[in-house]
Amino acid sequence: MSAEWQPQASESWKISFTCTKQEAEAITGEVPALEAFDPPPLLVANEPDPARPDDWRIEAYVEGPPSDALIATLKTLAPGGGEPVIERIEDADWVTISQAYLEPLRIGRFHVHTAAHSDGIPADAIRFQIEASRAFGTGHHETTTGCLEMLDRLEREGADFANIADIGAGTGLLAFASRALWPRAQILAADIDPISIAVTAENMAVNGIPADSITLAVADGVAAPAIADQAPFDLLIANILAGPLIALAPSFAAVIAPGATIILAGLLATQERAVLEAFAAYGLDIRARLQHGDWPILALRRAP
Template identity: 65%
Template sequence: MSAEWQVQSAESWKITLPCSRAQAEALIEDVPALAAFDPPPTVMTSEPDPAAPDAWLIDVYVEGVPTPELIEAIGSLAPDRGPPEIVRIEDEDWVTRSQAFLVPIRAGRFHVFTGAHAGESPAGTIPFLIEAGRAFGTGHHETTTGCLEMLDQLATAGHRFANIADIGTGTGLLAFAARALWPEAPILAADIDPIAIDVTRANMAENAIPADAIALFTCPGVDHPEIARTGPFDLLIANILAGPLIELAPSFADRIGPGGRVMLAGLLADQEDAVVAAFAARGFRLSERLQRGDWPTLVLVQRP
C-alpha cells in the first residue's frame, strides 16, 4: 500500500468494485464487513448496463482517506471481481453526490425521492423524501417497490384496514405509505435495529408526519409486550428475508385476526413455496401476488 493512503485527511473518497448481481443483492440488508468502521461508509449498488445483467458495481463513499483495512473489507464484498478503484471526490458533498444517482421512484400513486430531487414530484402523487443512509428501504429495491405497488393495489380494490403493523420497517417508508392510504388506522412500525427506528423517526419529521402518528418499537419480529396489547392487526407488512419470514410465521399468525392479511416481501421467487407453506400451516391462503424482477410480493389472508 502506497504512503499516500496513510495521510490523514477530511477529504471524501469513492471506492468502486465490480460485482455480480448476486453479490449486489446480498447488500440490501446490513453489510457486516463494514459495520465496525466509524463513520460508517455509504454503500450503493447499480447496474450500469442492462444488456449485461450480471455486471454490477458497488460504490462505497467514505469520509477521510480510506485505510488499508477498509479497502480490504470492501474488496471482500466481491473478492472474485478484481481490485477496487479508489478516487478522491473533489470539493463537493459526497452524500449529495451519491444521492444524485438515486433517481426518483414511482410505484403506484407513490413518488419516492431524495433531497437531490426535491420539488419534482408529479401532480397527483403521494411524495416521500427518503434519503439513502443507514437503514434499508429507499424504494429503489424491487422488494420495497413491490410493497408500495401492492399497498396501492389493495387500496384501489377497496380494502380498508383498521390496525396496521410494519415489521422490519427500515426507513419507515412502508408505514408512511400505509398511513397515507388509511389515515384513520392506528399504525406501528418495529425493527430489530435501533438505528432503523432512529432513521424512521427522522424521516417522519422530514415528511411532516406527527411524532405520535406512528408508534415505534425496537424488537425482534413482534416480540414486544406493547405490540401484543395493540393487536390483533388486520394488515401486517413484513419486507425482510425468507428465513426470518418462515421463522416468524407462528408469531405473526398470533397477531393477526380472522380475515386479516399479511404482506410478505424480501424473498426470492424460488423461496416462495417454502414461505407460503409456512403461513398455510397457520391458516393463511395466498390472495394477491405481484413480482418485480426475481422478487415477489405476496399477500396472504387468514381464513376465518
C-alpha cells in the same frame, strides 16, 4: 440523518468496483457482513451502460480511510469485479453525492424522491422524501418497490385496514405509505435496529407526518410491549429476509386478527415455497402475488 451520524467532508472516501446485476441487487439489499462495520458503508448501485444490462458498478462511501477488512468483504460480494478503486473525496458531501444516483421512483400512486430531486413531482402523486441513510428502504430495492406496489394494489381492490404494523421498518417508507392509503388506521413501525427507528422519526418530520400518528418501537420481531398493546393487527408488513420470516411465522400469527393480511418480502423465488409452508401452518394462504426480478412479494390472508 442526525448530526452524530453525519461524516465530515474531509473524512469521506469512495470504493468503486464492478459487478453483475445479480450481485448489485444482493449487495444493495440487507447484507449482514457489511452491517458488522460501524458505521456500515453507504452503497450506490448504477448501470453505466444500458447496452450492457448485466454490467453494473457499485460505489461504497465510508467515513475515513477504508479498512482492509472492509475492502476484503466487498471483494467477496463481487468476486469477479477485479480490484476496487479507492479514492478520497475532497471537500465533498458523500450523502449528497450518493443521493444524486437515487433517481425518483413512481410506483403506483407513490412518488419517492430525495431532496436532490424535489422538483417536477406529479400533482397526482403521493410523495415521500426519503434520503440515503443508514437504514434500509429508500424504495429503490425491488422488495421495497414491490411492497409499495402491493399496498397500492390492495387499496385499489377495496381492502380496508384499521390496525397496521410494519415490522422491519427501515426508513419507515412502508408505514408512511400505509398511513397515506388508510389515513384512519393505527400505524406501528418497528425495527430491531434503533438507528432505523431514529431514521424513521427523522423521515416523519421531513415528510410532515405528525409524531403521534405512527407508533415507533425497537423490537426483535414482534417482541415489544408497544406491539403487544396494539395487537391484533389486520395488516402486517414484513420486508426482511426468508430465514427470519420463517422463524417469525408463529409470532406473526399470534399478533394478527382473523381475516388479517400479511405482506411478506425479502425472500428469493427459490425460498418462496419454504416461506409459504411456514405460514400455511398457521392458516395463512396466498391472497395476491407480485414479482420484481428474483424477489416475490406475497400477500397472505388468514381465514375470517
